[in-house]
Amino acid sequence: MNQSALIRPDWTPATIALMVLGFVVFWPLGLAMLAYILFGEKLRAFKKDANGSVDRMCAGFRRNHRQHWAHHRTGNVAFDDWREAELARLDEERRKLDEMREEFDAYVRELRRAKDQDEFDRFMRERRNGGPAPSTGSETS
Template identity: 85%
Template sequence: MNQSAMIRPDWTPATIALMVLGFVVFWPLGLAMLAYILFGEKLKTFKKDANDTVDGMCSAFKRGGRRSNWTHRTGNVAFDDWREAELARLEEERRKLDEMREEFDTYVRELRRAKDQEEFDRFMRDRKNGGSGPIVEAH
């Protein structure tokens, strides 16, 4: 942490003044400033621990680890085989849909680029021919 900062979780004249001012204006502000002075250094480690915990819980839902958490065996071999086949089929469908979405996004991007290029070329032609381009009135 930058130790030259005026407002850091420590007993500095600035933090004490803010705490007193907080109590004078509205007591919860003073209490919050006191908590920051006392526990401010721990907030950084608390935030890191909380983020690590949430990241660990959510990592199961990321694209690569999705199936591994849902593939427990039931004991019925026929059902388990059918479920595995269906999950594989659905994953293949998802992959195809993702590829189609990427192709469509590329198509739309190129279509917009072509339209922009056409408008720019038209503007340059109009400008070269002596006009300043069509003037559009705002309504």
Template identity: 80%
Template sequence: MNQSALIRPDWTPATIALMVLGFVVFWPLGLAMLAYIIFGDRLKSFRKDANDAVDGVFASCRSAFGRGKGPAFRRATGNVAFDDWRDAELSRLDEERRKLDEMREEFDSYVRELRRAKDQEEFDRFMRERRNEGKGDVPGFPAT
């Protein structure tokens, strides 16, 4: 570690001052500075261990997916009849998913139109009631 740095994980006047200032301003900042002073020299090894752990997790995911050959359930098993049946079922499920997505889009557009019509009806009723109370037209809005 560079020992000439002003703020380093050691009991220097600068780190002590920052710790005290952190406790005065907001106590978690002071606590964080204290943790840095005490455990800061272990940060490099902690970071390396964390990166190695994450790399191991992703390496296991890559091996589960066959290193770029696609998901494991899409790979050939060697049984031609089973592979044909599986491909047919997967294509059927994809078609069902596509139909469900289309139906959801149709329903969403129906609900949007229903809300728009309800909002328009409420606005028209408000304008009629306002006009009937004798307040007249609202400037900038045409009479309906």
């Protein structure tokens, strides 16, 4: 996330001003801004978890729907064999795509962890060397 953004889920002058203005204009707006300041970073994880749960639930529905029709025979043996082979192939493709998505998610998590570690190491080096005072992130360049 871009930490130089004017409005981000943090206690910055802009977010505090918007919160106070929200309370003055219409108190639920101020309350919403306060919730964003306090829980804004957690909302992204909540959204990802909720989307993952819904995706898994819908995948179960699709799987059950396919199983229902897989047992339905048309009477044409060649067509039924072809359909079962195609459904098996599609299930395998879906499984591969799900594995690739999980691998990519793990890769992105590792990149974020490495970036955080790099920023922390840089901070500790500057602190040990008596470098510049750490910025709060509220200044823009």
